[in-house]
Amino acid sequence: MLKVPKIFIRPSNELDRKSDSDLTHFQIPIIDLQGIKDDKGMQQVIVKEILSASEKWGFFLVVNHGVPSSVMEGMIKGVAKFHDLNNEVKKEWYSRDTKVRVRFYSNFDLYTSKAASWRDTLTFLMSTPEPINPEEMPTICRDTTIEYTKHVTDLGDVLLDLLSEGLGLKANFLKQMEGAEACSLICNYYPACPEPELTIGAARHTDPIVLSILLQDNIGGLQVLHQGQWVDIHPIPGALVVNIGDLLQIVSNDKLKSVEHRALSNHIGPRVSVACFLSLRFDVATRPCGPIKDLISDENPPVYRDILMKEYMDHFAHQGLDGKPGLDFFKLL
Ligand code: OGA
Ligand code: NI
Numbered sequence: 001m002l003k004v005p006k007i008f009i010r011p012s013n014e015l016d017r018k019s020d021s022d023l024t025h026f027q028i029p030i031i032d033l034q035g036i037k038d039d040k041g042m043q044q045v046i047v048k049e050i051l052s053a054s055e056k057w058g059f060f061l062v063v064n065h066g067v068p069s070s071v072m073e074g075m076i077k078g079v080a081k082f083h084d085l086n087n088e089v090k091k092e093w094y095s096r097d098t099k100v101r102v103r104f105y106s107n108f109d110l111y112t113s114k115a116a117s118w119r120d121t122l123t124f125l126m127s128t129p130e131p132i133n134p135e136e137m138p139t140i141c142r143d144t145t146i147e148y149t150k151h152v153t154d155l156g157d158v159l160l161d162l163l164s165e166g167l168g169l170k171a172n173f174l175k176q177m178e179g180a181e182a183c184s185l186i187c188n189y190y191p192a193c194p195e196p197e198l199t200i201g202a203a204r205h206t207d208p209i210v211l212s213i214l215l216q217d218n219i220g221g222l223q224v225l226h227q228g229q230w231v232d233i234h235p236i237p238g239a240l241v242v243n244i245g246d247l248l249q250i251v252s253n254d255k256l257k258s259v260e261h262r263a264l265s266n267h268i269g270p271r272v273s274v275a276c277f278l279s280l281r282f283d284v285a286t287r288p289c290g291p292i293k294d295l296i297s298d299e300n301p302p303v304y305r306d307i308l309m310k311e312y313m314d315h316f317a318h319q320g321l322d323g324k325p326g327l328d329f330f331k332l333l
Pocket of ligand 2: 205206207261275
């Protein structure tokens, strides 16, 4: 029987695969965006639903979100095709330098984590906000990735507007604070694993960005921590998973929650997922980021100090995916 190499064997406290499904039947909120553009009343309802999901779960699913299913399927297929290339070809794209706009790598936290994770990743810095030159992208998934990015960033704009409104800010507030200006695609590939109970696809972590929109194929394995229980986020055809990132938790002064999640490894595979990370511009690393002034008051004092983006990125890179909530480091109290 095939065995998992020792470097992948995770500490035993990470290997409890139980989810709550048999216990409490938590169900991640599903939000239907149908009618968002032309029905004001509907929009108000959706704003409330999104705010509540972002406060209580930090995660929700969206359906009727406007990204065509053919584009989603094309993206998944393109990513699978890239990862299925032989290693000699993929080697050309290998880099551990986070400034490289297209790179293939495994275990970005190899030198800080306790063990390796069972996944490979292809990352595109699609806009920083300068758009990527398509010629820098592998031809095998170039067109599908460009097409998907167009649609998913439009959805990102819609979601940031709804969240701004939910927070009581002007509709385009989060976008204007350069929310959606940097966009990366994290294209994950989790190979079938002979001993999935010994390793993990992605160890528990929060996302170090503003907002994440995740596309996953139909295999499953993603779990979110909710009220101390791991809850499965089962794939629903056509749905996308949205979650609040650390930066949105900081600027919303802890109102919206960046919640831990993980991806289990599986006998079945490969599993493909694509996280679209919307973030603040990388090129203004010296710009401070902290709770939005309009959201703080005497009754609601700032929970975080102002943080330089560079300081934040360095902290995250150093920390790795070891499951420690990283935001406490920036708290004032
Ligand atoms: C991520 C992530 C989950 C998944 O890339 O940050 O959480 O299901 N991925 O691949
Ligand atoms: Ni994540």
